[in-house]
Amino acid sequence: DYAPGGYLPVKVGDAFSSPNRRHPYTVIRKLGWGHFSTVWLIHNKDDDRYAALKVCSAKYGATARDEILLLEKVRKRAYKNVKTRHGHTEFAQHPGARHVVALIDYFSTRGRNRGDEHICMVLEPLGENLLSLLDRFRRRRRSESTLTGIPIEIVRIVAKQVLMGLQFLHDECNLVHTDIKPENILVCLPNVQDYIEAHIARSETWPSQRVSVPPKHVDGRKQHVDMYHSQPIPTPPLPSNLLNGGWNGSANTLSSTSSSRSRSRDGDFYGFNVQISDLGNATPADKHFTEDIQTRQYRAPEAIIRRSDWGTAVDIWSVACMIFELATGDHLFDPRSKRGSWEKDDDHMAQIIEVCGDFDIELKMGGKFSRDIFNSRGQLRNIDKIKPISLTQLLTETYNYPPREAKHFATFLEPMLRVDPSMRSTAAEMLLHEWLGPRETGDYSRLPQSYESYEWSG
Ligand code: ATP
Ligand code: MG
Ligand code: MG
Secondary structure, eight states: OOSTTSOOOOBTTOEEOOTTOSSOEEEEEEEEEOSSEEEEEEEETTTTEEEEEEEEOGGGHHHHHHHHHHHHHHHHHHEEEEEOTTSOEEEEEOTTGGGBOOEEEEEEEEOSSSOOEEEEEEEOOOOOBHHHHHHHHHHHHHHTTSOOSSOHHHHHHHHHHHHHHHHIIIIITOEEOOOOSGGGEEEOOTTHHHHHHHHHHHSOOOOOSBOOOOEEEETTEEEEOOSSOOOOOOOOOOOHHHHHOGGGSOTTHHHHTOOSEEEOTTSOEEEOOEEEOOGGGOEETTOOSOSOOSOGGGOOHHHHTTOSOOOTHHHHHHHHHHHHHHHHSSOSOOOOOBTTTBOHHHHHHHHHHHHHOOOOHHHHSSSTTHHHHBOTTSOBSSOOOOOOOOHHHHHHHTTOOOHHHHHHHHHHHGGGSOSSTTTSOOHHHHTTOGGGOOTTOGGGTTSOSSGGGSEEOO
């Protein structure tokens, strides 16, 4: 994939100049990669700051430009004159904008020996993504042979912040992300510039060799086999009250301990924060480029049947799938095909019906794939064994949740898993759900009681 048209080969020490900077950005090491890009930790001498550089693959130039346009729109909408409840006006950042990655700069560069143009985005530097955070807990929890997800107090914070970010994207920017999943939610770093500097000082020197070689297929999955594997900047130790919260303590600590801010060992406050990243597939709610959206396990029913009138509600469905996964360590829906019997879409719909119940034929029809999945009576064409199971049952029976907590958690997930997108709760509505706990704790002491009390003037 580093062949012409693909990724730009990048190595530690490389310099990228931007028309907006006096000094070039220098590459420190690799942070991550995706289908469209490789992502690097960089430093710029102009202001002595670290950032993340997303170097897009040459063949996805158009996609990268679209992503930049959306990131700029997001940047413009983040700050506004706000009329507060007390009647005065202040210039303020939308509370949800803090939970969406910010674009700092962008430019394009050409491959050294060829004419390929690579679009580069300079982004706020962030830490690991939630899949890698989940993997660490999964491993640890397995060895303890108990629950296999992220501690519920952390899941609660993630849920709240992702919904805040989405409320901003949906209601202020009129954008649908379309790819909400653990890989695209990144952990924020505390005192980020000092933190990164300290991290670099602590680390061994990075190899100076070329650090990118083409990805290889390992177990059928594409992996970058690099001189130096991409590594996120490590998440600082999580405050113990977040790790021990939930049903390890008394039964009703669940909503009372949901503070996203707590004192860490060295006495500093470390507010655990996350941001929604990767706007590469985001689209205006009313102007679609495709009906083929979302990553399989997080795909909303209206997108599975390929309806053309999907909107912001598809992201909410993904949030529920993701939050369930973070809490349990398992996908909520993980459809498989069975050769000669059914396709993934059939199994996906069957799994949805099992958990969410059967639904109206009007909701089943109207999509390009409806007729492949359902017959004219609205029954699944290729699958007839359906084993209904409620979310509460699933949580207690499979994941050992105490019944009370299971029920409470299920009441939070249920409004986001309504098959009818017009009945599915919006991000703004979900933010009022009591499972998220008191609304103005910790970091959010400045948050208004409800979003309605903030009037965003154009
Ligand atoms: P995809 O195939 O998911 O569309 P992509 O090429 O659009 O991938 P991203 O998802 O934006 O790329 O980024 C790829 C990875 O790089 C992320 O999963 C993350 O690990 C890392 N990364 C992205 N942005 C940042 C950032 N701002 N700070 C730190 N690491 C980042
Ligand atoms: Mg991604
Ligand atoms: Mg992307």
